[in-house]
Amino acid sequence: MEKLKQILTNALLAFALISTGFALGKHAVKPDVPADPQLPTANGRQIAVYYLHSTFRCVTCNTIESMTKALLDSTYSDALAAGAIQWHEVDFSENTAMAKQFEIVASCVVVAEMKDGIVTDYKRLDDVWTLMEDPAAFNAYISTAIDGYLKKTGGGV
Structure with a gap:
């Protein structure tokens, strides 16, 4: 009987935590996200940072996004x-389709080389999760991928 009580208590606690997470998470999603974003259609070569x-995003997910966007805005504003x-x-x-193309199973940053709107090469930057506590290492990690493709495409900053 005591074992059953412990199992039910743990199950209710897990349910409460998961419900709270989803309730809070729905406020963390940007309301203006397009329903079906497409790969860019552009002429020539460029770099796409994704x-x-x-759908459900935690605080860490939002932090990774904002750190990546801040890096682009501060370091690559001319190239943007x-x-x-x-x-x-x-x-x-x-x-x-994009998840399959980039082999995505969890939130991450992808830097892709594009030619005429088609991905020709990409790097999936999964280590953003472990580097986000060290902004300098996080920025260097993403910058290395971007700079490598910029050199190849001739689109340097």
């Missing part, structure tokens, strides 16, 4: 303005 996330780099925030739960 933050791919699931010139169109050499494009920023995309995509719900991979809704865009299953």
Whole structure:
């Protein structure tokens, strides 16, 4: 009887925590996310930086997105303005084709080389999760991927 009581207590606690997480998480999702984002259609070569996330996003997910966007805005503003780099925030739960293309199973950053709007190469940056506590290492990790593609495409900053 005591064992059953413990199991029910744990099950109710787990249910309460999961319900609370979903209730709080629905406020963390941006309301203006397009339902079906597409790969960019552009002429020439460029770099696409994607933050791919699931529909439910935790504080850590939002932090990774904001740190990535801040890096792009501060370090690559000229390349963004010139169109050499494009920023995309995509719900991979809704865009299953992109999730399959980039082999996405969890939220992450992807840096992709594009030619005429088609991905020719990409790097999935899964280590953003472990590096987010060290902003300098986080920025260096993402910058290394971006800079490598910028050198190849001739779209340097």
